[in-house]
Amino acid sequence: MSNAPLPIGPPTRYGDLTEFETIFAAGLPQLTMYMAGLIGKRTPRTTKKIKLKQSQRLHRFLHAARPYLLGLRAVKGEPDKEHCVYALMEGLLREQFRAGGKRVPDGRDAFEFLLKAMEQTVRPPHQAWTKSKPYSKAKQAMFEMALYLHQQRNPLAIEQLLCDWAKSKDAKKFFQFTAQWPTLARQFRRSPAERLTMKLATQLANEYRTCASFLEQRLRLFVWLDQFASGTPKKWEECEKATLFELLKAAETSPRLAWLTTLIDRNVRNALAHGQPEVNLDLQECRFHDRAATVVWKMREFFENARQLTLSARALVEFESILGLVQIQVLVTTLWGNLARAPLPTP
Numbered sequence: 001m002s003n004a005p006l007p008i009g010p011p012t013r014y015g016d017l018t019e020f021e022t023i024f025a026a027g028l029p030q031l032t033m034y035m036a037g038l039i040g041k042r043t044p045r046t047t048k049k050i051k052l053k054q055s056q057r058l059h060r061f062l063h064a065a066r067p068y069l070l071g072l073r074a075v076k077g078e079p080d081k082e083h084c085v086y087a088l089m090e091g092l093l094r095e096q097f098r099a100g101g102k103r104v105p106d107g108r109d110a111f112e113f114l115l116k117a118m119e120q121t122v123r124p125p126h127q128a129w130t131k132s133k134p135y136s137k138a139k140q141a142m143f144e145m146a147l148y149l150h151q152q153r154n155p156l157a158i159e160q161l162l163c164d165w166a167k168s169k170d171a172k173k174f175f176q177f178t179a180q181w182p183t184l185a186r187q188f189r190r191s192p193a194e195r196l197t198m199k200l201a202t203q204l205a206n207e208y209r210t211c212a213s214f215l216e217q218r219l220r221l222f223v224w225l226d227q228f229a230s231g232t233p234k235k236w237e238e239c240e241k242a243t244l245f246e247l248l249k250a251a252e253t254s255p256r257l258a259w260l261t262t263l264i265d266r267n268v269r270n271a272l273a274h275g276q277p278e279v280n281l282d283l284q285e286c287r288f289h290d291r292a293a294t295v296v297w298k299m300r301e302f303f304e305n306a307r308q309l310t311l312s313a314r315a316l317v318e319f320e321s322i323l324g325l326v327q328i329q330v331l332v333t334t335l336w337g338n339l340a341r342a343p344l345p346t347p
Helices: 016-036 048-075 081-099 110-121 135-153 155-166 168-183 198-229 236-240 243-252 258-262 267-275 298-316 318-339
Strands: 278-280 285-290 294-298
Touching: 048 081, 081 110, 081 318, 110 318, 135 155, 135 198, 135 258, 135 298, 135 318, 155 168, 155 278, 155 318, 168 198, 198 236, 198 243, 198 267, 198 285, 198 318, 236 258, 236 278, 243 258, 243 267, 267 285, 267 294, 285 298, 294 298
Parallel strands: none
Antiparallel strands: 278 285, 285 294
């Protein structure tokens, strides 16, 4: 699905302490005897159970201390600085997972673990609609946009931009929509009817109105991010005041957003924003009266347009997760690529 560069794979674990742990464990009895002699006490009796506990404690200590010990080497400017810095970062990430209640298995790279976890967040549910063309096309387009953002701008700048957006009213509307989506989706029509009725027209009108409103919210954010990535940044306050007409015009000129303009008919959206469609049961059609134009849709056309908009809107909910995944992909690809190019010092 994603067009992001695929990571080349995590590096071989550097600074493995297995050998050192074996040597240290073998010398532990002599160290215990020496310490007992210093304080004038008899060497404590060592059983197999005590040896096992000592070995387990030593293992935990050395593996917890490994990134910090290697970090000290990096501070000293040792020849293997790049590998030591990575080990320190990987150890910090491992502890962050632990603090959050997740344990990274021993021998598993923490950044690889993070990448797999992020991939899970964008994996579609096991539902038939996830295989639909509108949903798949929308997700692919958002991957391409996320990758473009990270190719053009620093990830920290993108993160700051999203933090600014998260404080806006638009963000609050988005969070409310995603929370209410399961309830809304149960009211939407999943299959076409045999004939047009007043109830069906009302149902499709509500579905189209709801998803068109959400599309406008997402379009506002996408246009803002696209302008930022293209080198023509604007303040959020300016984009927040833009009309749907202005947003669609901006999207039409962008190779990354033009596909969004095909999902919505502005005249239909305007007509539904101010009332219900005119329903003609004899002709099996609905008429949408905008100020400057009237759009006529047959029942089947109304259903298919509403369904396409709904499936695309459902995909648009996942943009933040996709953006996060691409950010992690770019990060680990850079980290692992740098390590692959950094030769280890010869012993």
